[in-house]
Amino acid sequence: MQNHKTTSQAIYQQIENAKDILIVSHQKPDGDTLGANLALHKLLKKKEKNITSFCLDPIPENLKFLAHSQDLTTDHKVFTKNYDTIIVVDSGSLDYAGIDGLISAIPNKYTLINIDHHASNPHYGDINLVITEASSTAEVLYRLLSDWDIDWDEEIANSLVCGIVTDTGGLKNPATTYQALDAVADLVTKGANPHQIMNLTINNVDIASLRLWGRALERLKKNEKYDLVYTFVTQQDLIDCGATESASEGLANFLHILKEGAVSMVLKETKDGMIKASLRTTTNIDLSKLAQAFGGGGHKKAAGFSLPGKLVYDKNKLRII
Numbered sequence: 001m002q003n004h005k006t007t008s009q010a011i012y013q014q015i016e017n018a019k020d021i022l023i024v025s026h027q028k029p030d031g032d033t034l035g036a037n038l039a040l041h042k043l044l045k046k047k048e049k050n051i052t053s054f055c056l057d058p059i060p061e062n063l064k065f066l067a068h069s070q071d072l073t074t075d076h077k078v079f080t081k082n083y084d085t086i087i088v089v090d091s092g093s094l095d096y097a098g099i100d101g102l103i104s105a106i107p108n109k110y111t112l113i114n115i116d117h118h119a120s121n122p123h124y125g126d127i128n129l130v131i132t133e134a135s136s137t138a139e140v141l142y143r144l145l146s147d148w149d150i151d152w153d154e155e156i157a158n159s160l161v162c163g164i165v166t167d168t169g170g171l172k173n174p175a176t177t178y179q180a181l182d183a184v185a186d187l188v189t190k191g192a193n194p195h196q197i198m199n200l201t202i203n204n205v206d207i208a209s210l211r212l213w214g215r216a217l218e219r220l221k222k223n224e225k226y227d228l229v230y231t232f233v234t235q236q237d238l239i240d241c242g243a244t245e246s247a248s249e250g251l252a253n254f255l256h257i258l259k260e261g262a263v264s265m266v267l268k269e270t271k272d273g274m275i276k277a278s279l280r281t282t283t284n285i286d287l288s289k290l291a292q293a294f295g296g297g298g299h300k301k302a303a304g305f306s307l308p309g310k311l312v313y314d315k316n317k318l319r320i321i
């Protein structure tokens, strides 16, 4: 913890002296990376800094309730400007953020701050605040801001609660530690409304997505040898159910209710010819290591990787070609 305090101080100094700050979320953004980004955005605006919030992909419709969501840009041109400080939130690597090719276009020298909770994070920043036992980057940020004397408000509190609530699957998954709950409780005293945020995020699945989940649930299988329960979603399933690419995202988390199998896995075909695997466990198996062996990454209890290929389901057998 001492180490975190020193890092917290270093980040504070860097931000206090900064004028132009770029905050980057990871591509295909979720409630955590956006909650963390926009909470920082609001706070640093109050400190009269020039803030640019960037994400490679646009903000999903259901997260547009976050304050300052309209200030988030997807314009690559922001990487041709000068910044003294770049803060990357919730990204295990610059590649995961989707900016490894973009960041080299920034003309001047900057300080890179890496704020994250992914176990696979190699500490790529000049300053790294990576707390792998934290539920979410929003919780890491909450701890950071609690070390400083900041001007809290309802919007900052709600953005951070959004990150904690979504990354813990509604305060239910194994990442929901005492510290995560304590952070939410304190953020409620600062004006956050977790119930409302849950209804806008977790409890917000449409019929097409549930139909898709139904299809996947019907196919659930258990591999006894590996104590693995798995299922899959194809591009054809998305078409048949009228569901979007993001519809299967909640499915892996939903499988937390399962009592069988040490590990659950959802395989999903993507538009670009890849198969994306989402792994979950409630045991002590370190899934981030397993995912890294396949070129992926993530957390100990929730991780993923991608492989090129297509899924073929024939005579009750699943094959990857």
Ligand SMILES: [Mn+2]
Pocket (backbone or CB within 6 Å): 032, 033, 090, 117, 135, 136, 137, 167
């Ligand atoms: Mn996260």
